[in-house]
Amino acid sequence: MAAQPKPVRSALMDALQELSQDDLKRFIKELLARKVEGQPRVPRNKVDGKDYMDVADVVVSTFTEKNAVNVAVEILKRINGEVADTLVEETGGQTSQSASTDDMHFVDKHRGALIQRVSNIDSILDDLLERKVINQETYTKIRVIATPQDQMRKLYEGPLKAAEACKEIFYQILQKHEEFLIEDLKGKK
Template sequence: MASTIRQVLQLSLEELTKDELKKFCARLLDRERVGEPRVRRRALEDKDEVVIADVLVSTFTGAKAGSVVVETLQAIQCNHIAARLEAELANLNPQGSRPSANSMIPTSKARPGEHFVDKHRSALIQRIRRFPPILDKLMDLKVLSQEEYDAIMAIPTSQEQARLLYNGALTSSGTAGKDIFLSVLEESEFHLLQDLRT
């Protein structure tokens, strides 16, 4: 089992295909955050996972490097690897800050213990335009029962569908259901989530 953040990041990067690793590096080079250092192209060009992990840790520091990698993996639709990395980082440093969807929003906006989908309830209800594909995925992932799915789909507007989802299935399924909802949104509403996180 990996014992340092650098090793955990390296192992996660080794799970990527060559094409995914190229996308990861390209997305990392495009990353611009006020007050954050930038990764230089020369530092990543033709480098393997060991060197890339080292560059990430030396550029962002350990804890921040973990959240940067999770965010970048999500951006290139490698959500399963991102989720596994989050769990490994949490196990590595249970007292430290875990890079999750909540930690990627500015701390001034997040209340302690408040889930991302609760914090941004109003914005998500108003701004998600195509709700049926999200509901289909939630049904596949067993967040919704057939009865809940049918009731929500019978409602004509996406805003009302979202409200019923929040008031029903997301409330009753707790954090686990909200985590699944967030992972579905990562795939279908990536740009909206990025906007809410900035």
């Protein structure tokens, strides 16, 4: 017999408690930056300097229990996919997001892993510049960033938000320069 789903507020608190302090800060930043037409925004004063319990309360009270899991999973998938999956499981799959991950573009679905594992960033940037996904100014700004992880995050913040076509070109470039990584991620549906 399947386990009874946890209440949304409780499951969300558990999920946020699993995050490191840095990841909780990132969750809060992404929550504040989130702009979705027809959905409320979270006021900064409600979450700044708050702990995981307060943040969970704010998410539920802002988006209602019905939508809180969707919002949290959307953000958590970019930070820690395991925590996002656990939240979906513990709430009994009470999220429309869980069914739609197959509809996501490969580079969105594997965002976290790509940020952590792409190592050949210079060649990727060269190809993105050549294919006009990024311009010279963006190329120069990203090249001076210290770590490959931060360089990848910068790509996701800008050019990869632009259009599906940019994501598709990026994916093709990844297949060329990070062939084994892409094959590994394809095996992890």
